Amino acid sequence: MIRQNCVYCGNEITARSREHVIQNAIGGLYESTDICCPQCNNYISKYIDAPFTKIFNPIISQIDNFSKTNNTKSMQPCTGKVLYHGNLYSANIKAGRVVACPDLSRTLRCDATKLPLQIVSYDFNLENAAFQNGMNKIAFNYALDNGIDLNILKHGLNVTKASDKIENISFNYPIVPFCALNPVDIQLELHTPFLPYHSMILFGQNNKLWCYIDLFNTFQYYVLLSDKISAVHKVYNSYAQTLQKIDRTKPVLDICSPKDISIYAQQYGVEPCMDINEFSKRIYNAMDRKSQKTSFSKIIGPKIRYLSPEYIINGQHSGNELVLFGQSVRLYFNEFDQLNTNTFRTMTYTGDARDVVSYPEFINYFLQTDKDCLRNYARAKFETLNYFLCQRQK
Numbered sequence: 001m002i003r004q005n006c007v008y009c010g011n012e013i014t015a016r017s018r019e020h021v022i023q024n025a026i027g028g029l030y031e032s033t034d035i036c037c038p039q040c041n042n043y044i045s046k047y048i049d050a051p052f053t054k055i056f057n058p059i060i061s062q063i064d065n066f067s068k069t070n071n072t073k074s075m076q077p078c079t080g081k082v083l084y085h086g087n088l089y090s091a092n093i094k095a096g097r098v099v100a101c102p103d104l105s106r107t108l109r110c111d112a113t114k115l116p117l118q119i120v121s122y123d124f125n126l127e128n129a130a131f132q133n134g135m136n137k138i139a140f141n142y143a144l145d146n147g148i149d150l151n152i153l154k155h156g157l158n159v160t161k162a163s164d165k166i167e168n169i170s171f172n173y174p175i176v177p178f179c180a181l182n183p184v185d186i187q188l189e190l191h192t193p194f195l196p197y198h199s200m201i202l203f204g205q206n207n208k209l210w211c212y213i214d215l216f217n218t219f220q221y222y223v224l225l226s227d228k229i230s231a232v233h234k235v236y237n238s239y240a241q242t243l244q245k246i247d248r249t250k251p252v253l254d255i256c257s258p259k260d261i262s263i264y265a266q267q268y269g270v271e272p273c274m275d276i277n278e279f280s281k282r283i284y285n286a287m288d289r290k291s292q293k294t295s296f297s298k299i300i301g302p303k304i305r306y307l308s309p310e311y312i313i314n315g316q317h318s319g320n321e322l323v324l325f326g327q328s329v330r331l332y333f334n335e336f337d338q339l340n341t342n343t344f345r346t347m348t349y350t351g352d353a354r355d356v357v358s359y360p361e362f363i364n365y366f367l368q369t370d371k372d373c374l375r376n377y378a379r380a381k382f383e384t385l386n387y388f389l390c391q392r393q394k
């Protein structure tokens with residue numbers, strides 16, 4: 001069904017505009033033409049998306065072959081910390097280079113940017129309204145694009161209009177930060193090679209509608225879109241994409257016999273045919289279709305080989321942890337080591353490995369007594385990201 005009226009202003013949608021569910025400036029590829037009118041789309045991109053994506057400037061400039069842009073001229077400056085003779089200083093950084101370091105320059109009375117400064121971390125401001133709005137918008141759009149009725153979501157959307165002109169749009173859904181609470185998630189997130197990707201999971205659970213969002217495999221949050229959905233309302237969908245461009249160099253086909261055709265057909269996953277022109281067209285089309293859009297199974301599945309109970313034993317955890325490890329592996333992976341997509345990130349075991357519970361609700365419960373756990377997890381994720389970004393320093 002195609003939406004007739006804009007979800008923000010309510011006016012009839014007379015022209016279709018493409019709205020990026022995950023903001024295009026941070027490499028998001030998922031688009032929907034079924035959400036709002038072009039005017040509101042402009043408003044959202046200017047006042048919600050732009051301030052939100054600015055937070056991620058340090059990452060955008062440091063990923064090789066980033067799907068959006070790698071043009072140094074278009075890279076926005078950001079801030080971070082540099083190390084000089086054992087001390088940390090705040091610095092302005094552009095495209096991986098220090099462009100200003102006022103405190104150090106003042107102390108040494110010279111232009112500190114000429115010194116060998118080592119960038120050790122980047123700053124991300126996650127405490128502001130821009131972050132909240134941006135995350136909420138992603139969840140809201142993803143739910144709408146999955147056919148969730150606007151009436152279920154309306155309570156978290158504020159639109160102010162003055163004589164038919166939009167004055168303000170904001171979102172206020174509660175957000176729960178993700179924190180790995182079982183040994184499998186801890187290993188997956190903190191002890192496997194880092195690959196930046198974006199993902200979303202929309203799921204209904206205990207009358208609640210959640211959207212899990214993971215940006216750059218670092219900024220991980222649950223957005224609570226509704227706590228009043230009916231229990232029979234079965235919702236589950238997920239999305240994942242990588243962030244680096246795919247090499248689409250067209251191969252030169254060397255076809256001398258029908259056997260070559262069948263080999264190529266297998267290699268590129270296309271139907272064989274004897275008309276060489278038509279056959280090359282099929283291969284080139286298949287290459288164009290090859291996508292950064294992938295799935296959780298493809299991203300998380302290969303990580304299973306890094307999972308090990310040995311790691312827990314060396315980490316001097318109790319025997320209980322070992323049971324929890326085994327239970328969690330069985331919760332997330334089937335007997336063929338494939339990911340159970342509908343339990344991954346939606347469910348976890350309680351600490352005593354007895355009950356399977358809602359992940360976001362368990363985190364909420366856990367945070368009431370133990371905030372250190374989240375702080376330590378978030379710090380470890382940022383260290384991984386910063387290591388990845390600073391490694392690329394020129």
Ligand SMILES: [Zn+2]
Pocket residue numbers: 006007008009010011036037038039040041
């Ligand atoms: Zn509108």
